Structures are given as C-alpha cells and as structure tokens.
Amino acid sequence: MKVRSSIFASLCLILEVLGIALFLRGFFPVPIKSSFSSKSKLSDLPAEPFTGSSPNSSKLPDPLFKRVVIMLIDALREDFVFGSNGRNDMPYTRHLVERGSTHSFVAKARAPTVTMPRIKALTTGSIPGFIDVVMNLNSPALLEDNLIWQAKAAGKRMVFYGDDTWIKLFPKHFMEYDGTTSFFVSDYTEVDNNVTRHLDSTLRRDDWDILILHFLGLDHIGHISGPHSSLIQPKLLEMDDILKKIHGSLILKEAEGTLPYLLVLCGDHGMSETGSHGGSSEHEVNTPLVLISPAFKRKAGMEKPSTVEQVDLAPTLALGLGLPISQNSVGRLIQPVAEEASLRDQLRFLHVNGHQLGCLLKDSTPAYEKEVGYEQFRVAEKSHGNWLKLMVEGNTSEVLTNMGKKVLKQYLEALRAMSAALSKQLGRYDMYSMVVGMVLVFQLLLLLLLAMPEALSSASLVDLPVSSALLSLPFYLLCLLLSSVHVLVCTSAESSCYFCSLSWGLVFGVVALSSALLCILVAMGARRLSLGSMSSGKSPARGGGGWSLSELDILLLVGTAGHTLSLAASSFVEEEHQVWYFLLNTLCLAVFQDVCRKYFRERRANAGQVGSLEDEDQDEMASPLADLGVTDMGSERWLALVTPLFTLVCCRLLRSFNQTGVQWAHLPDLGHWLNSSEHKVVLSVVTTMSLILIYFLVQRRCSWVSKIALALGLLGVFSYRAAVGNVMFPWQHGSRNLSKGTVEARFVYVFVLGILFTGSKDLLRSQVITTDARLKSRGLWEIYSGVVLLVSLLFRAHNLPVLCCCLLVQTLMAQFIWKKLHYDAAQTTIMHYWFGQAFFYFQGNSNSIATVDISVGFVGLETYVESLAVFLTALSTYAGPLLWAAHLVCYLSSENRSSVAVGHGCYCLALLRSVPMAAYVVLVTALRYHLFIWSVFSPKLMYESMHTLLTAAICLFFTTMEQSRSSSRL
Amino acid sequence: MWDQEIRQMASSHAIMASGVFMATVVPAVLVPGFSVYGTHLLWLYSVAGSVAVVNITLFWLLGVSPPTKKHTLTYKVSKLVRSCLYLFLSCLFFHTVVVLYGAPLLETALETFSLAVLLTSLTTLRCVCVLGPNVQAWIRVFSRHGAMSVWDTSLQMVVGCSVVGAWLGAFPIPLDWDRPWQVWPVSCSLGAVIGYLTGLVVAPTWIHWHRKHLTYKSK
Numbered sequence A: 001m002k003v004r005s006s007i008f009a010s011l012c013l014i015l016e017v018l019g020i021a022l023f024l025r026g027f028f029p030v031p032i033k034s035s036f037s038s039k040s041k042l043s044d045l046p047a048e049p050f051t052g053s054s055p056n057s058s059k060l061p062d063p064l065f066k067r068v069v070i071m072l073i074d075a076l077r078e079d080f081v082f083g084s085n086g087r088n089d090m091p092y093t094r095h096l097v098e099r100g101s102t103h104s105f106v107a108k109a110r111a112p113t114v115t116m117p118r119i120k121a122l123t124t125g126s127i128p129g130f131i132d133v134v135m136n137l138n139s140p141a142l143l144e145d146n147l148i149w150q151a152k153a154a155g156k157r158m159v160f161y162g163d164d165t166w167i168k169l170f171p172k173h174f175m176e177y178d179g180t181t182s183f184f185v186s187d188y189t190e191v192d193n194n195v196t197r198h199l200d201s202t203l204r205r206d207d208w209d210i211l212i213l214h215f216l217g218l219d220h221i222g223h224i225s226g227p228h229s230s231l232i233q234p235k236l237l238e239m240d241d242i243l244k245k246i247h248g249s250l251i252l253k254e255a256e257g258t259l260p261y262l263l264v265l266c267g268d269h270g271m272s273e274t275g276s277h278g279g280s281s282e283h284e285v286n287t288p289l290v291l292i293s294p295a296f297k298r299k300a301g302m303e304k305p306s307t308v309e310q311v312d313l314a315p316t317l318a319l320g321l322g323l324p325i326s327q328n329s330v331g332r333l334i335q336p337v338a339e340e341a342s343l344r345d346q347l348r349f350l351h352v353n354g355h356q357l358g359c360l361l362k363d364s365t366p367a368y369e370k371e372v373g374y375e376q377f378r379v380a381e382k383s384h385g386n387w388l389k390l391m392v393e394g395n396t397s398e399v400l401t402n403m404g405k406k407v408l409k410q411y412l413e414a415l416r417a418m419s420a421a422l423s424k425q426l427g428r429y430d431m432y433s434m435v436v437g438m439v440l441v442f443q444l445l446l447l448l449l450l451a452m453p454e455a456l457s458s459a460s461l462v463d464l465p466v467s468s469a470l471l472s473l474p475f476y477l478l479c480l481l482l483s484s485v486h487v488l489v490c491t492s493a494e495s496s497c498y499f500c501s502l503s504w505g506l507v508f509g510v511v512a513l514s515s516a517l518l519c520i521l522v523a524m525g526a527r528r529l530s531l532g533s534m535s536s537g538k539s540p541a542r543g544g545g546g547w548s549l550s551e552l553d554i555l556l557l558v559g560t561a562g563h564t565l566s567l568a569a570s571s572f573v574e575e576e577h578q579v580w581y582f583l584l585n586t587l588c589l590a591v592f593q594d595v596c597r598k599y600f601r602e603r604r605a606n607a608g609q610v611g612s613l614e615d616e617d618q619d620e621m622a623s624p625l626a627d628l629g630v631t632d633m634g635s636e637r638w639l640a641l642v643t644p645l646f647t648l649v650c651c652r653l654l655r656s657f658n659q660t661g662v663q664w665a666h667l668p669d670l671g672h673w674l675n676s677s678e679h680k681v682v683l684s685v686v687t688t689m690s691l692i693l694i695y696f697l698v699q700r701r702c703s704w705v706s707k708i709a710l711a712l713g714l715l716g717v718f719s720y721r722a723a724v725g726n727v728m729f730p731w732q733h734g735s736r737n738l739s740k741g742t743v744e745a746r747f748v749y750v751f752v753l754g755i756l757f758t759g760s761k762d763l764l765r766s767q768v769i770t771t772d773a774r775l776k777s778r779g780l781w782e783i784y785s786g787v788v789l790l791v792s793l794l795f796r797a798h799n800l801p802v803l804c805c806c807l808l809v810q811t812l813m814a815q816f817i818w819k820k821l822h823y824d825a826a827q828t829t830i831m832h833y834w835f836g837q838a839f840f841y842f843q844g845n846s847n848s849i850a851t852v853d854i855s856v857g858f859v860g861l862e863t864y865v866e867s868l869a870v871f872l873t874a875l876s877t878y879a880g881p882l883l884w885a886a887h888l889v890c891y892l893s894s895e896n897r898s899s900v901a902v903g904h905g906c907y908c909l910a911l912l913r914s915v916p917m918a919a920y921v922v923l924v925t926a927l928r929y930h931l932f933i934w935s936v937f938s939p940k941l942m943y944e945s946m947h948t949l950l951t952a953a954i955c956l957f958f959t960t961m962e963q964s965r966s967s968s969r970l
Numbered sequence B: 001m002w003d004q005e006i007r008q009m010a011s012s013h014a015i016m017a018s019g020v021f022m023a024t025v026v027p028a029v030l031v032p033g034f035s036v037y038g039t040h041l042l043w044l045y046s047v048a049g050s051v052a053v054v055n056i057t058l059f060w061l062l063g064v065s066p067p068t069k070k071h072t073l074t075y076k077v078s079k080l081v082r083s084c085l086y087l088f089l090s091c092l093f094f095h096t097v098v099v100l101y102g103a104p105l106l107e108t109a110l111e112t113f114s115l116a117v118l119l120t121s122l123t124t125l126r127c128v129c130v131l132g133p134n135v136q137a138w139i140r141v142f143s144r145h146g147a148m149s150v151w152d153t154s155l156q157m158v159v160g161c162s163v164v165g166a167w168l169g170a171f172p173i174p175l176d177w178d179r180p181w182q183v184w185p186v187s188c189s190l191g192a193v194i195g196y197l198t199g200l201v202v203a204p205t206w207i208h209w210h211r212k213h214l215t216y217k218s219k
C-alpha cells in the first residue's frame, strides 16, 4: 500500500498519541476519590449499629487525647531508632521505647518516598498520585479532605515549625508558623535551629492543641554524606534531646483529671544507603513511628516493633482527637492506641473507620459488594449490633466480653481486607499498561525511521506492506501469542491494571495493531536490507557516499540527538531552555557561516579575479546591467549576512525577557521590570510599538478584508490590556476603574473568528473551485494571522515583544535565508522546530507546572468554562511551537516550492517529535524511583505528551494542505 | 611525499602541547597558592601566553607563513600592526559571541574577556602565524576544500577542535553538582584547552593516515 508521507506521518503520530495515553494512564493511576467533593462532617457519621429500637447516638466517643505533638524528622530511618546503634544515638527515645508508656511501630511509606507526597499521605491518609498535583494546578494548597483541615474546623489551635511545604499545603491553617525552605541542602544546622528556637516559648504556653515540628537537618546530612556519615550521630543526639525536652515539658503540664497528651515521633521517609530517597528500597520505605502517651501501658522491655502503614496515622490521630476521618483515607486505626478505652468505644472507633473505608470502596470499585472486606464488615456490623443490644440490656457476663472481643477481631479483619483492596489500586505504577504503551510508541518510531529514505524521496510516497503483513501467518501467530500473554498477565497480576480492565474488543484491537506493526517493521527492514545490499553490489563506489553532510546537517543531527540524551539528567530537564538557546545560537552561527561562504567566496572570486570558481558572478560583472544587478545583489547580500546576526541579538535580548528554569529563575528580568507599576508608561509604549510592528509584519500577504479585521483586532488587544490595567491609554490619566475586559476580549475574538473564517473560505475555494495556488497561500497566511491575533490577545503585555521578535525573525529568515540559500524541506523543518522550542521558553515557560499561566483561561469569559479554558491555556502555553509550525506550513506551501515539500516537512516534524518522546518514555520508566520523579520528570512528561498531541494536530493540518494540492493537480 | 613535513608538524605540535603543560606546572611550583580552579584566570593567562610565545617562535623558525614579496621595514611594521589589530578584533569577536551565548553582559565581563583572549591565542593566533594577516586567506582555508597545504589542514583541525572543545565545555554549567569546575568560565576554558590538545594530536595523525588520498590544489 503506497501512502503519501504526510498521511503516513500523521497516522504514526496519532497512533503514538494513543500509545502515550495508555502509558500515561499506567504511569499516573487515577486516584481513588470519594464521589463527594466536600469534607467529611461529624454529622455524616453513621449511627452505632443497633438492632433495637431505642434512639442511638451517632456521636463519636470522647477523644482519647487532649494535645498532640507531632515531631516529624525528615528521612528518619527505622534503624536509627530501633537498630543496634539506636541505643547510643537516641538514648532517651530508646529508653522510652523499651521501658516507657509507648507504642512503637515500623511505618511503611509508599513510593515515591519524597517529602511532599509523604506529608500528604500523613495528613490525608490517602496515597496521593501525581495526577492530584496536575488537577490542583491553580493552587499548591491541599484541597482534599485532610486531618489539618478537620482539626481547624473543629476549632483546634495548631502551631507549626519546620519545612515550608506544610505552609504551602495548608495556608491559613496554623495559628502560628515559621517555615524553613529546604532549598539549600548544604545547610543542616540552621534549618533545625529555626525550629528549635521557638520550642521553649511554645512549650511553656497553653494556647495550642496541636504542635507540628518538621526537622530537615537529618535529610540534608543524608544528601550530603549518606547514612553512615559522622554527622549523623550528633544530629540524632540533638533530635533525642529535643524529644526529651518536649516530653519533659508535656509531663510537667500534665494535670490530673484532664485527657492525656500524645507525642508522635515519626519520619516521612527513610534514607537509602547512599543517603538519597525517592525509591522503594527497604531503607527508604521503613520509618519509625513512636507514640508516647501516659494513656498507654508501660513497656517491660524491647519488643520487635510491628509493621503498620504510614497512612494509618491519619485515621488514628483523627479518632484519637475526636475528629471525623478524612474521606479519602485508606488507612485503618492502629488498634493498640485505643486499647485502654472501653470495649464499646473501641468497637465504635472501628465501626466508624470501617464505614469510611466502605464508602470509599463503594465509590472506587463497581463490584464492591463482592469484596471480601466489605462482606466481612457487614457481618461484623451485624454482630456489633447484637452485642450492643445485649450490653444495653445490662448483660455484664463473661460471655459478653468474649463476644465483644470476637466482634473486635472481625472488625480488624474487615478493615485490613478493605484497606488492602483500596491501596492495591493506588500509588503503584501500572507496569503492564506502561509497557504496552511504550512498545507501541517504539514500534511507531522504528517505522518512521525505517521509512525515512522513502518518505524523503522526491516521490514522497511510503510503501507500507500492510496487506502482505495482515495476510501472513506470523501475524496471526503473534496475535495469538500476545493475547495469551495478556490473559496470563491479567490473571496473575495482584494489583489492578488499567489495560486489563479494558474491554476485550479494544484489547484485541491493540494486540492486532501491535502485531501488524511488528510484521510491517520486519518486512520493511528486510526490504531495506536487500535493497542496500543490491545497491552496494551494483555500485560499490557509491555505497554510503550518497549522503554528504554539510556542517549544518551535522549540527542539526547532533543537536537533536544531544538534546534527547540531555533529558536523562534532571538538571537538564529543569534548565532545558539553556540547551535550546545554546543550540539555537549555534544554529544561527552555522547559518551565518553558510551565508558567508556563499556570498563572500563569490565576491572574492570577482574581486580578486584569481580563482575561476563562480562563473555566473563574472558574467554578471560583464553584463551591461552590472551596476544595477550588483547593487541589488549587494544589498541582498548584506541583508542576508545581517539576518543571522540580528537573530542572534534578538535571542540574546529575549533570553533576558523571562528568566525560567530553576537555578537562575530568581534573577531579575525585563518582564518583571516592565510589569512593575512605575514602568507602566514604558510597558504601554512597548506594547503599542509591538502591536504596530505585528500588524505590519502580518498584514502584507492578507486580503484587504483581513487587513482591516487585523488592525481592529490589534486595537482591541490594546484596549483589552488597558481595561485590565496592564497598560494605559495616552489620554487617560487618572486611574479608571478596572474591569475584567470581557467586552474588549470578545471584540477581539470576533475578529479572530472572522479572519479564520476568511482564511478557510479562501482555502476551500482554492481547493474546490479554482486551482489557484496564490489564493491558497493567501488563505493559509490568513489562518496564520488569525492565530497571531489570538496569541497576541492571550500573551501577557510584557510578552508582546517576544511575539513581535518571533514574527520578525520568521519574516527575515524566510526572506533572506531559507529561500536564498536553498535549504531543503527537511533542514527548514528542523530549524523551525528548534526555533519553536526556543520560543516556547522565551515566552517564559519552563518544565515545571508552576509556570503554566492559567489566568489565560479566563480571558473574555464571565464564568469558568472548562473546555474553553483548557484550550486557551494550551494555546497560549504552546504559542511558540505552534506559530513556528504554522509558519512552516505557510512557507513550505508557498507558490514556488516543490509539491512534496509539505509532505517532507510533515514527516520531519513527526520524526522530530517521536524521537524525544520515545526516549523520554523509556527514561521516565527507568527513573520512576528517582528522587525528582514528581518534581522534575513527571511535569516534563506531561509537557512532552501535550506537545506530541499538538504536533499530531498540526500534522493533520499539514495533510489536509497537501491533499488539496494533489487534488488541485488533477 | 610529505613525510618530512608531517614529522616536522608532529614535533612542533609536541612542543606546543608541552608548552601548555609547562604553563600549568611551572607556575604551580613557583607561585604559591596557584591552582587551575582556584586562581583560574592566572592559569588562563599563563596558558594563553605560553601558547602565543611557542606558536610565534615555532612558526617563525619553521617559516611556514607565506613568503613576503617586499622586505621593506614599513611593510613588515604594517603587517605587524595589522596582525595585532586582527588579534584584538578577534578577542572582541569571541567576547561578543560568548555574550550572545548567554554570558552576563556586565557582571563577569573580565572572565568572559579572558576566555576570549584564550580562544584567540588558541585559534586566531595560529591563523595569523600560518596565513599572515590576510582575511581572504582565512576565509579560503575555512571553506570547503579550501586547504592548500598540510599546514592548512592542521590549522583547520586545531582551530575546529579548540572551538568545539569550548562549545562542549559549556554543557556542564547548568548541572546542579556545585563543583569548582562548573564556575564560569572554568569548564569552557578547560574544554577549549583540551580541544586544542586533542587537535594537536589528531591533526598529524589524521594527515599521516590519509596521506595517500590527500591532494591539494597547487599553491
């Protein structure tokens, strides 16, 4: 089957997007959420199960503790306390663990063992996924139901000292706080002193109920020198002293007749043997959990601490403080804590916990009634009711106690089963779906690579052996094999898996697609090999010599490969803009060298009259029109020489417009300078100039209708900015009342739609009625100018110069470089792609989610419309790559280009996107336990996937353009 | 055919390379507290100076540079002045390029300019020595198939390697390792010098291997 390379490329990209979607679904499992978005309330609590008719209370039993102190030591490993060195390193804690009234556990954390998700787990009792971060894009605060919120709602007064992640997660929740940033890892004394200095005064006071302390020093020492460093012991001793101090003051404050205190010592995650964390090795996952309270029985000696889940702390604390359990908690009550309470209260606690888990199970699993845990819970609830009835009737026999103990055991069993069923769906990478997605992506990448010689040939046709593949025996065998593998994996997997839960039809579709791709790949590979051997047999002299690469080609290839490799380092992901700026600069210099070579060597040939190199120039010298021709050529020459230099200067200027990345993001930049209120006049002038320049750059190839629309639209943009208060009108002096600018923005939208409509009308006409190439290129240009108008509305005022530079560089490069130096479609496409990437960062984006400008989603809208907001945000975020791709279409399909240029461009674009995407998918899978998986690699994965989706759409547009060309030929 | 010339080149390159080593070792012995990272600029000037001295002496002794037609004093002086001017211009050129690549405009101007001086001594100086202060000839040599002698080819290689070395040297800068060699411009100048040394080794070797296929247009 012969397919045009543009169609082939778009098809590959679309299938790749599907593969990526599957991968993403496996990589970011959808979190289990209760269907109610509100927080749990005390009034929602179930009544005590009672089979009798008397009214029963739906109240919680009285709280167990009055005050709670949570001492969280970052990266506190289990063996720092419970291990053999614990006796020397933390003597007081160890004494309490062995002889005091305490309960000790090993709390298992889940991967990623990184601070922020662990804090979420500790406070919500759920296992957070990265998808939560994306969902809560517009606020770093924790919106989910959590312990801190519940405590605040119940009027508890909280004090917090330590890692400022807490303050970001829970703004306005603490009565008093002092945050410490964990940015400077080399500092391990100041971070803890910042916490300790408040301790004495706070402990002396009585006006708080919950005190949370988060010590970062130990984690920093781990990062600097590992868990066996000599710095560890002094730090642990320091922590031990702090614990002793807190414990001592809590004992002093303890008054007769009030509820006891609770002191919790815990770690958010452990520390690997190299001192880092993030993965799921034993040392990173196991953290100590020591609960100290006079309410507990005294210990007689060291026992081996039993294992609990980290998420169990949240429901335990909630019940201990008399608060409702957070909705999405999958933890269960740590039963020994409530041991000393009455049996009725104990059962009540377990019932409440079970009810909450049951609700969550109901929301997350369709067949919840068949779950073992749920059935057990129902049974336990029933016997609980019977027990209560007997108790209320006044029965106090031994039988009743035994029965109660039995109910307790039933409850514990049920809780364990339900909690296990819930956490099975959570916080794990769904490797099977990931692998399937990855395989698809890779097959498509290989297909694209194998088809390269055909796709870039002058015919631009790819010969896909589809029918022979589909009719071959290996195809059916592969289908069978893969299906059986699927059945095998899905029946044996103990955790839930998205790909297994898909319907059979879909799964079979994917299986068939994958095996067909494999067959096609093999067939094409074989053909390539045989062709290669044949051609080398025919002409051994030419073998491999057909590809002579210029320096520019080498740069383009090396740059693309180098950028792909650089994604493996977290710093390069954070500072990716540096890589692109660097490559772009080098590109401009290489182009400059090319221009020099072309024009200077020629000039030398005429001037020196020595070489006999370029004949045409000598003819020109001799011709009567020489004067005119030379000056014409001369000015063009100079413009061509200046263009790359101008681009270089432009890029240097744009670089200082928006500082992005991580390391240098805090440096002052022009964007901030322009946005400060005292430079409003400058910003207004700059905005005006940019808008005017944009108009002149875009209007040249539009019809007069669109010219007017464009002018009015740009005027609308300015008045929108003025209405919002970014810039001011020259005649307006006093401060006018600010509006949302809805009217002005809608005014611009009308013109955008108008221009787009005119453009598509022209395109349609060129396609259907006439076969006018000029009409078509005008239509394309109009669509391009519509996009420009929309982007100029969405861009912040200080970013308009960036847009302006983008258009200027495009115009100059197209005019003097790409056309004049006869770069082929592939080279031009790669250059466009590089420029697009660089402009993505020039406009202030980065690879962290924080730089996505969500306010764009509200431009011209009265209320929040999700689909529109998402569309506008994506458009403005990817404006750079989009504008360059749009320019590429216009440039490649302009009149005097060869007809296959669009196909080549489309293919190159698809390939350029597939290479980093496929590499990144593998990288992210390999690095899934990396310390920065959430903060660096996952956001980048989202950006890459979104970019691929966008490129697929662009390639489709390319395809329609090419189709109209070929049909107009007929 | 060119065996003698190649041997000549190999030995002169060995002397140049040892010059770089001496420039690193000798001050380390003589100057207290001298180190490549700690007193980086000092090292940089020492290397640039030694490269300049060795280059000028060697090429003057070898007599590779194009034969001059006139021997008058004024012609020689004007040539010398032009050479100096070109060297200074090339410093400015490298400085500008480095700033365009993203070096801060004002804060680290001294460091940037020192790097430009080093690059000039590694590249432009050799051009001046081999080809004389003649921009046309420079452009010819750096065009495709522009080399006219063994020395031209080696010039291409050494200059290319130095520049590529400096280019590659910029890559570690964004990494968050906090190493002393990530400070601007240490990695770039190190890269340039390492590239220069590589070029010194590669050029004679490559020419030796390809001596059968090498053909030059007549001078």
Ligand SMILES: [Zn+2]
Residues within 6 Å of the ligand: A074, A075, A114, A115, A116, A219, A268, A269
């Ligand atoms: Zn931590």
Ligand SMILES: [Zn+2]
Residues within 6 Å of the ligand: A075, A219, A220, A223, A277
């Ligand atoms: Zn850490």
